[in-house]
Amino acid sequence: MNYVKITPSKLKGKVTIPPSKSLSHRAIIAAGLSKGKSVVENVMFSEDILTTCNAMEALGVTIEKKEEENNIYTLIIDGSTELKLLKKEIDCSESGSSLRFFIPICLAEENDVVFTGRGKLVSRPLNQYYEIFDKQGIKYSNENGKLPLKVQGKIQSGEFTIDGDVSSQFITGLMFTLPLLQGDSKIIINKKLESKGYLDLTMDILNRFSVEVINKDYKEFLIKGNQQYKSMDYRVEGDFSQAAFWLVAGMIGGEIDCLDLNPDSKQGDKEVLDIIKRMNGALNITSDKIYAETTNTSSTVIDASQCPDIIPVLAVLAALSEGTTEVINAGRLRIKESDRLTAITTELNKLGADLEEKEDGLIIRGKKELTGGEVDSWNDHRIAMALAVASIRCKDEVTIKDSGCVKKSYPTFWEDFKKLGGNVHEWSVG
Structure with a gap:
């Protein structure tokens, strides 16, 4: 079983987004x-x-x-x-x-x-x-x-x-x-x-x-x-579902250049750009990169029907945005690698967030910062990476259990997190 302990810090720099x-x-x-x-x-x-x-x-x-x-x-x-x-x-x-x-x-x-x-x-x-x-x-x-x-x-x-x-x-x-x-x-x-x-x-x-x-x-x-x-x-072009983690990281505490993204992509998860803009996030989009920097974001309604994979990290953004965000049409998240509605609600609330789980969605009441603590990835790569991003705006350290599950889609995630200035200690038990 792999673990990481993250000491909260801002992230800054360039990251080449993994291929889709x-x-x-x-x-x-x-x-x-x-x-x-x-x-x-x-x-x-x-x-x-x-x-x-x-x-x-x-x-x-x-x-x-x-x-x-x-x-x-x-x-x-x-x-x-x-x-x-x-x-x-x-x-x-x-x-x-x-x-x-x-x-x-x-x-x-x-x-x-x-x-x-x-x-x-x-x-x-x-x-x-x-x-x-x-x-x-x-x-x-x-x-x-x-x-x-x-x-x-x-x-x-x-x-x-x-x-x-x-x-x-x-x-x-x-x-x-x-x-x-x-x-x-x-x-x-x-x-x-x-x-x-x-x-x-x-x-x-x-x-x-x-x-x-x-x-x-x-x-x-x-x-x-x-x-x-x-x-x-x-x-293969860069993956917007993976870029979403760094774009949100930039929004809540950093300055991040996301490289190798196609702004004209047909990827459904490119919707992350429109959602961030609706939340008043500051993005600078050019032909070969997207720059995200810290912004006071606000609430919105997020329809998960066309972009279910980016909901865990958007829940992190909503948890640190002003107002109450509602995630709708998200029932299919229950049959992913984990029940992602239950997983993200349970674990973000452990960190001090205020999420309420609905049958096919979430109600997320934003806060200025989270507390920190120990959380579980539920052996789900997108839950683990979303919790890592949430650590940026925590007062205390965040420990993530079963952190190795990121290898399912993004094997170099922890390396990239460290390159951007993340303070990560990794270890394995058993």
């Missing part, structure tokens, strides 16, 4: 489904991205990894169009994206496969796929609704009705797979579609790799069969 995890997943998969070699640059090997690489290699894709600098790699990916499994088990670790993307991909050909995982992933819902399996006669079994999941068969083209308010990952998984099938397909969205930004990322990557998805106002997606992915070279 969402885009890295998608580019690696699209390159792996292409005929020929693709070069994917600026990839950080977090646990989730390693999981996706391993899954592609299990399908016969060759990935050569060249380290350019500290944990940043260029990948030379020799794709495979046959998709016959070299091994029966796909270990998805704790990556929800990997699991939900690869279930249909592995069924683009007749395959017999077992999906395993650990942590909260074991119980994260897969009902959207089970309904497809039942309809198409694909054999499957699980452990009382939990992983491991055994699947045997081949997915067929046709019409697929997907609930839009559960996870866009199911839709992305189908978008990767359906172009490879013989017939044409249609994805019909039932209920309100959330996380549209992630589907924009998927469709952009598919388009770059020569696959077309016709978007009918996010209500239907038309996908012709017998399409072929074509290899290309691609550089």
Whole structure:
């Protein structure tokens, strides 16, 4: 078990934002489904991205990894169009994206496969796929609704009705797979579609790799069969969901230049910029960096439906802003790596904040500063990083239990925190 103890201090300096995890997943998969070699640059090997690489290699894709600098790699990916499994088990670790993307991909050909995982992933819902399996006669079994999941068969083209308010990952998984099938397909969205930004990322990557998805106002997606992915070279841009931690850190106590961000990005988490502006935060945005400095921010209403991953750190900003902020449409945060509504409420309140948990949101009453103390990450990378940012405006030290969970998405987070002037003592027990 890893711990960190943080002595509160302002952060100042430049930080290169890690490459987008969402885009890295998608580019690696699209390159792996292409005929020929693709070069994917600026990839950080977090646990989730390693999981996706391993899954592609299990399908016969060759990935050569060249380290350019500290944990940043260029990948030379020799794709495979046959998709016959070299091994029966796909270990998805704790990556929800990997699991939900690869279930249909592995069924683009007749395959017999077992999906395993650990942590909260074991119980994260897969009902959207089970309904497809039942309809198409694909054999499957699980452990009382939990992983491991055994699947045997081949997915067929046709019409697929997907609930839009559960996870866009199911839709992305189908978008990767359906172009490879013989017939044409249609994805019909039932209920309100959330996380549209992630589907924009998927469709952009598919388009770059020569696959077309016709978007009918996010209500239907038309996908012709017998399409072929074509290899290309691609550089992954910086991740707004990770930049959000440093942008908030700048707001509450620092001066931080966030480098390698695309202000024209299609990432849904770019919404952090609009939310900070609504809270009267001072941002200086240029073509290659975003500068955040300490500002007296104020309350707002935050709709979490399109940007659930940045809610934990925005809760920190709200906890240190004037007035009462309300987070709405956040029910899906309960089925992430932790129940993030309960986790962020419990732990920020331990630090002296004033959060009230609702069924699908939060009420956050702002304070000028927090007290400090001991908190738990709930083995959730975004909770750990949000608590680290909160320490900046605490009177006393902050100790975070299970701090090593940041390696799931941002393995160099603690290094970057220290480079910006953070006073961090790390240790391990057991």
